[in-house]
Amino acid sequence: MSALEEGFESVLPAPAARRPGTWSRVVRSPSVIFGATILLLMLAMAVAAPLLGTTDPIAIDPAWRNKHPGTEHPVTLSTGATETIVHWMGTDTLGRDVYSRVVYGSRVSLVVGAAVAVISVAIGLFIGLLAGYIRWLDGIVMRVMDGLMAIPGILLAIAVLSVWGAGLLTVIVAIVVPEVPRVVRLVRSVVLSVREEPYVEAAVSVGTPTPLLLIRHVLPNTIAPLIVQGTYIAASAILIEAILSFLGIGIPPETPTWGNIMAEGRTLFRIFPHNIFFPGLFLALTVLAVNMLGDGMRDTLDPRLGKRL
Numbered sequence: 134m135s136a137l138e139e140g141f142e143s144v145l146p147a148p149a150a151r152r153p154g155t156w157s158r159v160v161r162s163p164s165v166i167f168g169a170t171i172l173l174l175m176l177a178m179a180v181a182a183p184l185l186g187t188t189d190p191i192a193i194d195p196a197w198r199n200k201h202p203g204t205e206h207p208v209t210l211s212t213g214a215t216e217t218i219v220h221w222m223g224t225d226t227l228g229r230d231v232y233s234r235v236v237y238g239s240r241v242s243l244v245v246g247a248a249v250a251v252i253s254v255a256i257g258l259f260i261g262l263l264a265g266y267i268r269w270l271d272g273i274v275m276r277v278m279d280g281l282m283a284i285p286g287i288l289l290a291i292a293v294l295s296v297w298g299a300g301l302l303t304v305i306v307a308i309v310v311p312e313v314p315r316v317v318r319l320v321r322s323v324v325l326s327v328r329e330e331p332y333v334e335a336a337v338s339v340g341t342p343t344p345l346l347l348i349r350h351v352l353p354n355t356i357a358p359l360i361v362q363g364t365y366i367a368a369s370a371i372l373i374e375a376i377l378s379f380l381g382i383g384i385p386p387e388t389p390t391w392g393n394i395m396a397e398g399r400t401l402f403r404i405f406p407h408n409i410f411f412p413g414l415f416l417a418l419t420v421l422a423v424n425m426l427g428d429g430m431r432d433t434l435d436p437r438l439g440k441r442l
Contacts, residue, residue: 164429171422175415179239186233187218190389194228199405202231223407225397234389235412241301241390242371242419249308249370250363256309257316258359262347264317265324275321278314286311290373294382304383308370319362323355364427368420375416391416 178185197206202223207215222231264274281289286308293307327333327350336346377383378392379399386393391412398408 162429162433164425164432166429168422168424168426168429171418172426175239175419175422176243178236179243182236182240186230186236187221188230188233190229190233190237191387192229194224196228197224198226198228199401200224200228201405202407222411223405225394225408226401227397231394231408231411234394235391235415238389238391238394238412239415239419241384241388242374242416244301245305245308245374246367246371246419246423248305249312250367252305252309253312253316253366254359254363257313258320258352258355260313261317261320261355262324262351265321266328266343266347266351271321274317278317281311282314282318284311286369287373287376290377291380291382294377299382299385301384301388304374304377307377308373312366312369316359316362316366319358320355323358324351327351327354361427361431364423364430368423368427371416371420371423 194206197204197220200206200220200223202221204220204223206218206220218230220230220232222235225231225234260274264271289311290304290307293310294303297303297306333346333350336350341349374383374390375392375395378390379396381393381396383392384390386397394412395409398405402409
């Protein structure tokens with residue numbers, strides 16, 4: 134390199150550091166890392182419940198009811214050998230192992246949270262796209278959504294369950310109904326702003342069919358906010374399912390869920406707090422993880438917040 138070239142390099146500014154992409158910032162967010170780690174651990178626990186559980190979660194043993202955490206329980210096997218089972222989280226009023234019930238209960242909570250989030254986002258996206266782009270449909274759809282949002286979500290869920298009865302499917306439907314209007318309003322607001330953009334008007338002027346226009350030009354703008362909204366819906370669904378089960382109108386009692394585990398232990402909470410403490414702890418951790426995942430994704434996907442990262 135000549136001396137002249139070296140002189141030019143010394144006065145030229147250093148090249149600006151390349152700004153990382155959006156998704157690379159998402160995966161490096163501390164909130165996303167923490168939330169995703171906890172959720173993956175919960176998912177692994179739910180999948181491996183038959184391996185992690187020490188006993189049958191619905192097996193009743195009145196002789197060992199209301200035992201404190203760490204109690205050892207000798208069991209005689211069919212071969213005549215004796216095996217010792219440790220009740221890591223104690224037993225409930227029917228002698229069932231709380232640890233095994235908490236492990237199996239994670240399945241219901243995660244399934245409900247994921248199913249409600251996916252179904253609510255799918256239905257709300259479809260309705261919101263139509264309401265935001267088709268002007269004459271907007272007023273009709275939004276008045277219906279406003280009517281649904283005027284009813285508290287938990288009361289609307291109780292009303293649906295009272296008509297259809299308890300069960301996993303009805304619980305999912307009962308939680309989806311009050312969540313859809315929130316997604317519709319979010320998608321509609323995005324569509325109303327995108328609809329006036331020059332590239333959308335240009336696509337309309339050249340005769341682009343409405344379905345193709347919505348999919349190609351409008352839908353991509355809704356993905357980021359919908360992902361964030363989906364995480365909040367999942368956290369809310371997990372809490373509402375626990376509330377419904379705690380009230381005795383959600384998942385049937387024979388199926389272990391964090392809500393009905395706490396409901397069955399509330400009468401003796403002061404004497405045996407482990408029946409509520411451990412399922413409540415796992416419920417709080419899961420909801421915290423989902424909320425932190427949503428907060429981290431919002432901070433990195435929102436252009437106004439992402440500039441500060």
